[in-house]
Amino acid sequence: MSQNNIKAILQKLTDDSISINEAETLLKKFYFEDIGYAHIDHHRSIRKGFPEVIFGQGKSSDQIIGIIEKMIDKDNIILATRVNKDKAENIQKKFNSVEYYEDAKLIQLKQKEPDVTGHGEILVISAGTSDIPVAKEAFLTAKAMGNKTKSIYDVGVAGIHRLFAHKDIIENASVIIAVAGMEGALPSVVAGLVKSPVIAVPTSIGYGTSFSGLTALFGMLNSCSSNVSVVNIDNGFGAGYMASAINHTGLSY
Amino acid sequence: MSQNNIKAILQKLTDDSISINEAETLLKKFYFEDIGYAHIDHHRSIRKGFPEVIFGQGKSSDQIIGIIEKMIDKDNIILATRVNKDKAENIQKKFNSVEYYEDAKLIQLKQKEPDVTGHGEILVISAGTSDIPVAKEAFLTAKAMGNKTKSIYDVGVAGIHRLFAHKDIIENASVIIAVAGMEGALPSVVAGLVKSPVIAVPTSIGYGTSFSGLTALFGMLNSCSSNVSVVNIDNGFGAGYMASAINHTGLSY
Amino acid sequence: MSQNNIKAILQKLTDDSISINEAETLLKKFYFEDIGYAHIDHHRSIRKGFPEVIFGQGKSSDQIIGIIEKMIDKDNIILATRVNKDKAENIQKKFNSVEYYEDAKLIQLKQKEPDVTGHGEILVISAGTSDIPVAKEAFLTAKAMGNKTKSIYDVGVAGIHRLFAHKDIIENASVIIAVAGMEGALPSVVAGLVKSPVIAVPTSIGYGTSFSGLTALFGMLNSCSSNVSVVNIDNGFGAGYMASAINHTGLSY
Amino acid sequence: MSQNNIKAILQKLTDDSISINEAETLLKKFYFEDIGYAHIDHHRSIRKGFPEVIFGQGKSSDQIIGIIEKMIDKDNIILATRVNKDKAENIQKKFNSVEYYEDAKLIQLKQKEPDVTGHGEILVISAGTSDIPVAKEAFLTAKAMGNKTKSIYDVGVAGIHRLFAHKDIIENASVIIAVAGMEGALPSVVAGLVKSPVIAVPTSIGYGTSFSGLTALFGMLNSCSSNVSVVNIDNGFGAGYMASAINHTGLSY
């Protein structure tokens, strides 16, 4: 969907070749498409630099397929998050080229490989083995959005030498995504070592007073390191998206 | 404090001109200074690109003065946050050149104006009149850290035309800090309009179920726009710091 | 159940044709019927303008059938909410004319179409695709209670142009029901555009700090627009009922 | 501020007598006025039928005076809520005709008495003596917005005969505002007696597990009567505003 088309409509309006009402109708179709259960935001690629991502949770596979069908010839890359295995298999039957990442519960449909356009490398780092699914969702999202990405898993603060062994990679990253459950201390320690911005992602891993990630979340918001900001619990997608936005700061894309 | 000095010590160690113990002692002094009630982190300028910022809350004016004295000939710019008027006046008596921003509760001591080094302009935008103190803390922090900054205040979502009137400025910013209390809806709406990363800052403004900013915080974490991450309630300083880190993504400084 | 009957009893009492005890017995039967597990409130049609609605959750299909049997020749329209598919099918076996709306989980048994009696049109508007079941429960309830109704779905604030495209419908509604999960910002934005009363319905859609709708609820209670009031999480029925009461303000019915 | 002026500007634009940029500038001034610490929403009278109300909490008396000065020749009636006695006295020194209601903490500046325009009478009813300040804020707001209003205080459910003694007034009201702290049971009982919509207002009255009004709030959201919706704790203003919007349903004003 190109910005030129919009200008063309506006031109026609000022040329009096169409009325305001006609212009409105044209622009509305341009902006979004109403398919009953969803208003697909076609304008998003222009406005945000990346097409709308389908939030799979609570949508049937038929609904997801319906949305993909409307997007498939307009967008180079389509992502759907929080898609379980059953739904994924239904979707893959319809679209052969759909890739499914089971642990990240993420579907990807690429017309072509995205260009790598960001400033540097986005590093995804996780505290425990159980945090890996969230970390992978972040990793895949950042990659799909045109970024160089790397990951290090299971380097929590209880055996802090495991973290320090990767100090070079950590210091070289342009943006870091730090994923942790339980007490959520990893982002503070990591951010204390670097200048670059750190996106902290709490996970729902733990029991008792981990409160399904709330303790990690609050710990991260209280980080004594200041180059940290936080996304919702288990929101690997949001972290990857925000990291990509950061990695493109000041660039046109 | 220069990185060269560290290399010099290491060189001496490999030259056998000093022992490991001696090297350790030298490096420790280099890293931080223990003044009893505080370990001042002199290494921070090297590691993080900006000197340690003094968290004024819960420190006496004497303690703050003591820390400033240790930093004053090592750092070009010193910030102290959450300093009330009484403490500020005591500190200004000691250091004439200290500037005090009363609504932001922030002290600044500049040897020289910071160079503007970031990618673009950081925009601070607030929902209500009462959110201004937090917004100003963010604004001043970002400015002190070498960024071009701009602000728009009192443009909450209940009269959304006031926000849209500033659409050009919003779309041109490289990083946006969106400050809001009550229901905290501003960052979602703003982030929906742009590609750039948005730092959401909940404020403790409101009553009843605003829960001193918790409702705004949770609303922001649930933003349906994905280019949003969040800092602690009323943490204008952290937002400004993070925005600066983002605005310097991929740059050496 | 007519108000005349009550007056008749009272007349008999003052005529001394019945005793106080007899009058009490007659009136009690009139008011409600005790069927062991329920006191059916037959008086409600008179007092409230609409018969008692069956809350299906936690009742067996036999219990629901039992209650319908007692109501069926007294009331023109019977609603049962929160009825799952299995129960609905059992009930439909017993009463052929029962209509079942699966996504809204609502059962309706109409003797005749309700008269449209309210002031204007009730508009149901939802933020996301997953909010539709709650929105439909509101829509169907308002319609059954004698109101003109309309709906717009999936117009959340992250792509606010989708909402503004429907501005005419929004401004013409006499009452608006705004349904949203996650950060629940939709009612604030909508209410900022109109004079008419807005009923905000939080939904349990979301994850992490959405807290099953609590964040949306608190956000809505903190709305910076003042023509907003709120019902319980996922309470589409209550929203539809309240909207109908509002749409009949000052009317006799 | 008249709607005609806006049409005039639009006419000029289609007549080519002004450019789009000029039209934009004119309209912007029309919509709101930026006085640094506030964007005054002059457009609100047109859009919402009542001028912007000043939220006094967290604003200095100078700021409130500044805003009143900008509104005074545009609006017939100006309200400021949550104004304590000290601020009120400062404001009264500046504007002689300002009325101050100390228990409701409300300021009113009337050019002329508002016309009574709503459908019927708004009844404000409170459970306890300590709930009166919130009830009065609701009462005065509803009255200022052009409604007939009445009030009954201290009729909580522990001595329910006190409530039933006022049954006629209750049944005749077109809208009811029910104000209660502690367990907040009053709105349920009241709404069970009538057809008309009931706005429930929880107050922060109580101790221990009243949680500053939260228990009352949650009780009201769980009301087993369906013609109830709820506003924020202690939000008498919002209740009065919403009640007025309801009382004007379907009317032009």
Place this chain on the structure above:
Amino acid sequence: MSQNNIKAILQKLTDDSISINEAETLLKKFYFEDIGYAHIDHHRSIRKGFPEVIFGQGKSSDQIIGIIEKMIDKDNIILATRVNKDKAENIQKKFNSVEYYEDAKLIQLKQKEPDVTGHGEILVISAGTSDIPVAKEAFLTAKAMGNKTKSIYDVGVAGIHRLFAHKDIIENASVIIAVAGMEGALPSVVAGLVKSPVIAVPTSIGYGTSFSGLTALFGMLNSCSSNVSVVNIDNGFGAGYMASAINHTGLSY
């Protein structure tokens, strides 16, 4: 288990016919029996007037059978609460005379009918149909402990005439158990009508902000009637037990 046996042991000790160590051993066996996974408190009948009641939740049917076997020839009546149907059937296979009340999830094994010993009648009253299981647990417990009992179900405050129709029974009860979910207003209204003590039982019935009974609990603790005290959510057993203790105040049993 008789108090005389204890005196006999003590007599032997003062007679020097047994040592302190021997007395201790005898008394310990007397007081409780250690069967590995449980210390059965045989002393409870003497101390508390009623044998230990088996809390069935989290115990296997074998464990419950094992405990019953140890109690069966010492106690006239054995209760086990929170026993689901499967466990109940296993237990009934072992002990033919076990009665099972499915909705109350309660097992009872009576050697003989308990004597009615309390002051008056215990009335169990519930707000909704879904509160009946908890109400029945209270009813059966109070009955098993030697009290006259009566019940009234589904008389919530939204149709308050249904409650008032039973005013005589309510006023005659010596103790009232009031069971309610959602907003939990029933105990306040009931207690406002009588002198007798009211035990309020919150139930987990409801959705959204009912918080599984927490809202009802807090509402009841905030009751503006003072002859109310509260037990844990869904704790019908505790309410029946406490009501029985109250109904025996000042009596020997």
Place this chain on the structure above:
Amino acid sequence: MSQNNIKAILQKLTDDSISINEAETLLKKFYFEDIGYAHIDHHRSIRKGFPEVIFGQGKSSDQIIGIIEKMIDKDNIILATRVNKDKAENIQKKFNSVEYYEDAKLIQLKQKEPDVTGHGEILVISAGTSDIPVAKEAFLTAKAMGNKTKSIYDVGVAGIHRLFAHKDIIENASVIIAVAGMEGALPSVVAGLVKSPVIAVPTSIGYGTSFSGLTALFGMLNSCSSNVSVVNIDNGFGAGYMASAINHTGLSY
């Protein structure tokens, strides 16, 4: 206020010597008196066996004096709770015979000593020195309502031999009020020793995770002893009132 008067009115009505309207007016005056800021419930003595108790918190001394003036010639004993020292002194200036208990914050105005009418002795027992004010409020309330009362203070479970030293008194009480803050374990231990009903009163004593009494409250609701029910945090008055109701179970008074 005598029950005979009510019957007299009803007799007149059936004699046709007064109309229904006249009867209503007479009965209304009888039931309560409306003094603007309060509806005084004169009917309470008849209905509840004790006159309305004035909740002093949030009322001015003038308001309390106003209410006392209306009650003073109708009731033998008047209590006002939560009255601070300043207000108490104002009230004592007006009514010489008012007694003030400063630690319990309770005012008492006795025309004559109440008769002791309950079954047995009410024992008030507190865990710590700081719980004494709440314990005393309970003690004085129970005494004013016609009960024999006793108290034991500072016998918490950390030195449990102090509690057991008073075992005889504990076992002889007909009702026990157990007052405790912090972990609130006292009622469980005490109730485990006796048959009689135990009213547990959590206090707001403690810090950190005592959550102003919430932890004690929840602990008490989870008591593994079943002859326990609970009142609101710091609600000594309610505990004394409920204990008196219990101590009069089955008695006419």
Place this chain on the structure above:
Amino acid sequence: MSQNNIKAILQKLTDDSISINEAETLLKKFYFEDIGYAHIDHHRSIRKGFPEVIFGQGKSSDQIIGIIEKMIDKDNIILATRVNKDKAENIQKKFNSVEYYEDAKLIQLKQKEPDVTGHGEILVISAGTSDIPVAKEAFLTAKAMGNKTKSIYDVGVAGIHRLFAHKDIIENASVIIAVAGMEGALPSVVAGLVKSPVIAVPTSIGYGTSFSGLTALFGMLNSCSSNVSVVNIDNGFGAGYMASAINHTGLSY
């Protein structure tokens, strides 16, 4: 894994027989092993006196087997906690000598019996039958770590004579682990009787306001006995581990 090996590497470095880079590589392998989904912390035996314990929850049986394979020839004893029966059976198929404790959900693989090295005996004491699984996890962990251990189950405070019957064992223990759900009063009472440190373990046993163990946790944190500290809800493993650390205070091992 021996400490000597590390010294050997360091010696080589000072001998210049290896470079700093080579030393780093050697040391890294020594410290931990990266097997993709986990960084196994081989250094832990040296640093902490006990090998890394596998947290089974959220790991597949294949992942657990993979980790055991890497540890089996380095460590004398391997523990895995929170392993359900299905996983345990898979693991036992692979390693015959694995012992599985079903109620404690714990796997143990011993090359040789651990030496008993602590100061005294660790006593595990539980309040109820349902707390036994957590108590057993603590018991087995402490035993595996080289401690004499004993246990007493079902001795809650509602029948406190059952607890006091074991007073000798309690007073002789060097460390006590007290496990309790519901109101969690056991640790306070036990700690009041002894000098030795008490580790309190809240369990998720209970219903309603037990909040899955939170009430027990907060009660324990508020213990009026001071020789108490607390671990996470249901964290039997942590309690056993901490008790072992305490029982080895001041010893080399």
Place this chain on the structure above:
Amino acid sequence: MSQNNIKAILQKLTDDSISINEAETLLKKFYFEDIGYAHIDHHRSIRKGFPEVIFGQGKSSDQIIGIIEKMIDKDNIILATRVNKDKAENIQKKFNSVEYYEDAKLIQLKQKEPDVTGHGEILVISAGTSDIPVAKEAFLTAKAMGNKTKSIYDVGVAGIHRLFAHKDIIENASVIIAVAGMEGALPSVVAGLVKSPVIAVPTSIGYGTSFSGLTALFGMLNSCSSNVSVVNIDNGFGAGYMASAINHTGLSY
């Protein structure tokens, strides 16, 4: 207070030189002393190895003086915690030798210096400058109870090199008390480095989502290091007491 005295009483009882009643009376006096507002637990020195410590919060200086007077000739060392400056000065007027530590808010009255009796050194380590008062309370308590003690302040995880610079001291401590507010990550990192038990103390330092120490508390309970247990927020005294108990594990004292 010596254990011999108790034996003497028991001897007399078995000698029949005193009756059971007389023995009881003697033993009761021995155990505690009832001074009206407090039951002083004189038995505590025997049972617990340290006399009762006075909790100053909520006690008047007169009450504290009264308790000290009863203890002063029985105990070598008396502590009172949470004593503010005003009270301390009153107490010092009465007892000259009282020492007052203002930042720790702790009073100490020593007849003689306590013997150092524990296994090793207790190290108190704090994350920030503002945590020092809590850390000092722990330090002074542990010292008063007969332990070698050391402290390191302001070594939080955001500049982790400051912590590692003290690694030798950390590794040599027999017990560590780790004090931290905000995200509370320090205990996890410290415990990961050592074998010895770590007592984690959350402090109420922070703002926003630090929730007055709750976030730190929950983070510590979720520590991924297992040699950690936790005390209440700001409970420096409890941490020092527990550390001393641990440091005396297996010793007689």
